[in-house]
Amino acid sequence: MLTLGPLGFTAPWLLLGLAALPVLWLILRAVPPAPIRRRFPGVALLLGLTDDEAQTDRTPWWLLLLRMAAVAAVILAFAGPILNPRAEEGGSGPLLVALDASWADARDWAQRIDRVEALLDEAATDGRPVFVAALTDPPAGGAVFSDPAAARSALPALEPKPWAPGTAAQDWAEALEGGFDTIWLSDGLDRPGRAELLAAFEARGSVRVYQSPRQVLALRPATTEDGQVAVQAIRTPTGPETEARVAAIGLDPAGIERQLAAAPATFAAGEGVATAAFDLPPELRNRVTRFEVVGQRSAGAVTLADDSLRRREIALVAGGSDEEGLELLAPLYYLRNALEPNADLLEGPLSDLVPANPDVIVLADVATLSETERAEVEDWVRGGGLLLRFAGPRLAASDVGRTTEDVLMPVRLRAGGRNVGGAMSWGEPKTLAPFAEDSPFYGLAVPEDVTVGAQVMAQPDPSLAASVIAQLSDGTPLVTRSALGQGQVVLFHVTANAEWSTLPLSGLFVRMLERLSVSTRPGAAEIEEMEGTVWTPEEVLDAAGRLERVDTMPGVPGERLVAPEPGPDLPPGLYAGEDRRLAVNVIGAEDTLAPAAWPSRIPIEGLAVLRELPLKGWLLAAAAAALMIDVIAALALSGKLGRPAARSASRAAALVLAVLAGGLSQPREARAQESGPEDAFAVEATESVVLAHVLTGDPQVDETAAAGLLGLSRVLAARTSVEPATPMGVDLERDELAFFPVLYWPVTADQPIPSDAAYEKLNTYLRSGGMILFDTRDADLGGFGSQTPEGRKLQALALPLDIPPLEPVPEDHVLTRTFYLLQDFPGRYNSRDIWVEASPPDAQAVEGMPFRNLNDGVTPVVVGGNDWAAAWAVGENGSYLYPVGRGMAGERQREIAFRFGVNLVMHVLTGNYKSDQVHVPALLERLGQ
Secondary structure (H helix, E strand, O other): OOOEEOEEEOHHHHHHHHHHHHHHHHHHHOOOOOOOOOOOHHHHHOOOOOOOOOOOOOOHHHHHHHHHHHHHHHHHHOOOOOOOOOOOOOOOEEEEEEEEHHHHHHHHHHHHHHHHHHHHHHHHHHOOOOOEEEEEOOOOOOOOOOOHHHHHHHHHOOOOOOOOOOHHHHHHHOOOOOOOEEEOOOEOOOOOOHHHHHHHHHOOOOOEEEEOOEEEEOOOOEEEOOOOEEEEEEEOOOOOOOOEEEEEEOOOOOEEEEEEEEEEEEEEOOOEEEEEEEEEHHHHHHEEEEEEEOOOOOOEEEEEOOOOOOOOOOOOOOOOOOOOHHHHHOHHHHHHHHHHHEEEEEEEHHHHHHHHHEEEEEEEOOOOOOHHHHHHHHHHHHHHEEEEEEEHHHHHOOOOOEEEEOOOOOOOOOOOOOOOOOOOOOOOOEEEEEOOOOOOOOOOOOOOEEEEEEOOOOOOOOOOOHHHHEOOOOOEEEEEEEEEEEEEEEEEOOOOOOEEOOHHHHHHHHHHHHOOOOOOOOOOOOHHOOOOEEEEEEEEEEEOOEEEEEEOOOOOOHHHHOOOOOOOOOOOEEEEOOOOOOEOOOOOOOOOEEEEOOOOOEEEOOOOEEEEEEOOOHHHHHHHHHHHHHHHHHHHHHOOOOHHHHHHHHHHHHHHHHHHHHOOOOOOOOOOOOHHHHHHHHHHHOOOOOOEEEEEOOOOHHHHHHHHHHHHHHHHHHHHHOOOOOOOEEEOOOOOOOOOOOOEOOOOOOOOOOOOOHHHHHHHHOOOOOEEEEEEEOEEEEEOOOOOHHHHHHHHHHHHOOOEEEEEEEOOOOHHOOOOOOOOOOOOOOOOOOOOOOOOOOOOOOOOOOOEOOOOOOOOOOEOOOOOHHHEEEOOOEOOOOOOOOOOHHHHHHHHEEEEEEEEHHHHHHHHEEEEEEEHHHHHHHHHO
């Protein structure tokens, strides 16, 4: 192939024909067209006359030039011109295509796969075996080079990972054997080990690098500074001043994830770090789950928020007032210093603090409470609160917990316990014993200088040992705990100040409060407190920055989380321990971004793939157009462009246009479709509201479901503002479910159980507000259809689903009044027992309302067996396909079935809209009350 700039020619020898064009020009100019001779006797009468108009005896130059251009276009066309021809890189033998496949590649991963496909095409043309490897997840063995077609078939399974290539990639590359060339698709970021990895590849053959000069943005973990949340954004390469917008994502009061706040991070010119500051109230800050750069699609542009960002509300109550001038002896002095950096402290009367519903209530030497205060605190603890009590002179001198058990004390106290100046005062201070394995303080190192000089004593009894979570070296209980309802009560048998012990003066005091979840840890985890712990992954990030829940990953040792470095064994995400959660982010607090620097010997190319474009058809079309113009011009010059000639010219023009169209529509190089089947499915499902049914594999059941949803869609269009499109069947294994507000799932006894991937999509669909209507079609839902084959299949299908507790639909459920007022929900069968999400246990009727204040959203599932699709099913002509009941009663039953369908769809689309107070007067009027 001959290449001239962006043009290439597959048959360049035909270009020699262009050299004949000057000769052809001279011939046409020198030999005019022969004149037409006619014998006419009257010519003698014209002798001596002169013509006012002279005709040239040669063809006009512009017409000759047009003809030369047409001939040149034909010659160029048959020479095989190609725009952007594939460069001949040369080389032979095996070819390794290595991709960084890190989080920085997620944003343009499709472009990188296009480049890999182009490289595989080149290798197939050259007859080279290929192996494609992702450096973030290197294969277990060596490189197995195979046919490029086999490597292409494995590309759909190749995905970027939410971490960077590590030492595993270097070890894998150094272990490779044999000679091969390497093409490295880099993510453009510099990192340790890149030079060693390059050297390992160069030891086997030549290396070429592909990377795009694009800017990469990432976020460091959020921190708290002066009451604000600060998130640092980093970029590469540095350049002019620019601004990135950082969004705080979290749950709103309804439990729906949304953007809670946003702040700009402005990069100064030449700077690679910028800070976005969020001034959030504690209630809003505690809901934040992550921060992300708006418009960026990568795990590096997301930083997760864990318990270190959440500030707890702690109520402090002291038994006495702070003594003026004796600040170090104040009951709350050390508690304030320990808790204030990472918690919001509330102080005041206990009667005012309990209604504020703090996370923790601390009573420092508070002995007695009024009956009202005791009742309020007890109810608060039973609801899940933590009551933390400290001993002191008042508690030691009181009768609280002496003769009878006190629910607000974890143990009974001995009268006149070990108190300074009392009969039981000690001769020598006591030290702390190591914490037991079942203690929440297990793993914390006990300083030798922590001593106890006085305490209140616990009354010995058989249950005492189970309540002790810390003790002195002589076995005396120091900290005891007991459960009360959903909450707990904890008692430190010493004071909260340094009057009875040196514990409040030590760092152990703060760590013990952390283990009790009284405070949160603002800094990084320390090796001492993480040893011996196991952390369970709850949610992990993928390379595109999306959070996914995980249930099958093994626990991670706490030592691995001390200085977390994301990798295959520790993907970025949220990890839960016994009392708190830790976030593992892609970017650390000290990480920076720098562009990759390559030696001058390494050729670097961009990722853009220039497709080859054959020009033969265009040149032939241009030649045909020039010949058409030549025909018309020749007729005009000869004076023969009359009506018959005009018709001939029109025919000639039509013929040339047909040739032109044929040239433009000639087969071109096969290219990837602009939109695949998935895109067509998405467009069809989102153009308007579409009802969908799950394909069961039974043709008759699937046809009935489609006909039923078609009938329901027509009724919705006729009676409501919802105008659904034609219903669609959904394959749970292949299709996306998020496009559909409701899925109708007819249950058959022999339908297959979906795969784990399908159940993951189903659970995501249910959590994001979708609804599934299960229909066993057996009219026997007394025990979820347990006595029928369909009922048993329903139990197997629903087992892996994240379904809340269910109950038979109550009479005041929103489903009974969403559009129509209903009390029955028949289909082809008339059984009222359908099941929906259970109402809150504390739901109570509101005065003046005909229903309870359920405040319920959309129930994620509705379970029944009335065969609704058969009752709704219509043919293309609008006739009903299945009979329902008998006579007018049957038609009434079909009408109620349609009304149930309308209520169901409107319930999905409007949620708890009909629970609002504004509808009460109209509902009372319609109910006749």
